[in-house]
Amino acid sequence: xxxxxxxxxxxxxxxxxxxxxxxxxxxxxxxxxxxxxxxxxxxxxxxxxxxxxxxxxxxxxxxxxxxxxxxxxxxxxxxxxxxxxxxxxxxxxxxxxxxxxxxxxxxxxxxxxxxxxxxxxxxxxxxxxxxxxxxxxxxxxxxxxxxxxxxxxxxxxxxxxxxxxxxxxxxxxxxxxxxxxxxxxxxxxxxxxxxxxxxxxxxxxxxx
Numbered sequence: 001x002x003x004x005x006x007x008x009x010x011x012x013x014x015x016x017x018x019x020x021x022x023x024x025x026x027x028x029x030x031x032x033x034x035x036x037x038x039x040x041x042x043x044x045x046x047x048x049x050x051x052x053x054x055x056x057x058x059x060x061x062x063x064x065x066x067x068x069x070x071x072x073x074x075x076x077x078x079x080x081x082x083x084x085x086x087x088x089x090x091x092x093x094x095x096x097x098x099x100x101x102x103x104x105x106x107x108x109x110x111x112x113x114x115x116x117x118x119x120x121x122x123x124x125x126x127x128x129x130x131x132x133x134x135x136x137x138x139x140x141x142x143x144x145x146x147x148x149x150x151x152x153x154x155x156x157x158x159x160x161x162x163x164x165x166x167x168x169x170x171x172x173x174x175x176x177x178x179x180x181x182x183x184x185x186x187x188x189x190x191x192x193x194x195x196x197x198x199x200x201x202x203x204x205x206x207x208x
Contacts, residue, residue: 064090066117078131078188082112086205089114089125097128104141106130106189114202125194125202132187142167142184145191149180154200158185170200 068084070093084091093113100109109130115122132138146152149171158166168183179196181203183189192203 062088064088064116066090066115068092070094070113076108078108078129079110081208082110082127082129083207086114086125086202088116089123089202090116092124097130100128100130100141104130104144105137106132106141123195123198125192125199127206128191129208130189132189135187138166138184138187138189142182142189145182145189146171149182149191153179158183160185168203172196 064085065088068091070091072079072094079094082091082094091112092115093111095111097109097111100106107130109128112127112129113124114127115124117123130141132141146169149169152169152171154170156168157164158168165186166184168181171180171182173179173193173196177196178193179199180191180193181199182191183203185208188208190206190208192199192206194202
């Protein structure tokens with residue numbers, strides 16, 4: 001076993017002191033390095049290559065530039081429940097729709113026209129809205145209308161607060177560039193016809 005060299009006075013020689021200083025310096029350097037590494041990777045966000053958070057820009061919901069109109073003076077509760085506006089389209093006309101009453105036993109039925117202006121260039125969606133006596137009658141009417149509308153391009157459930165209250169189906173319209181959305185929500189059955197690039201968003205925004 002080797003022994004530490006000592007000077008003539010019994011104290012460690014300068015060489016021993018130099019070795020001790022090297023050991024202490026090495027230990028101190030290792031400690032500093034460990035602290036830096038811990039700080040860099042353990043401290044939240046420090047020295048990590050994380051992407052900057054991206055701001056989400058939400059486009060404002062479009063609103064009509066014209067006032068709603070066309071409601072009858074004596075409105076039923078069902079007509080009152082129909083919205084004055086949907087997206088950029090405002091209600092322009094409300095008329096009775098006896099076909100559903102006569103052929104499908106609706107308690108009441110209406111045709112509502114929504115548009116973003118007047119004239120031929122205005123975008124418009126026509127909604128047929130009917131009320132049935134109970135869920136079973138409404139379901140039967142919905143299924144008949146959905147079948148008559150043609151081959152679906154999309155379909156699914158109508159849900160209110162997470163609970164299924166009906167169903168919807170999207171089908172091509174009889175005119176090129178149009179589509180039809182037929183849906184049931186409880187005892188109400190509705191069918192919206194309009195431009196294919198608009199009518200599905202219109203249906204999604206419709207409150208019934």
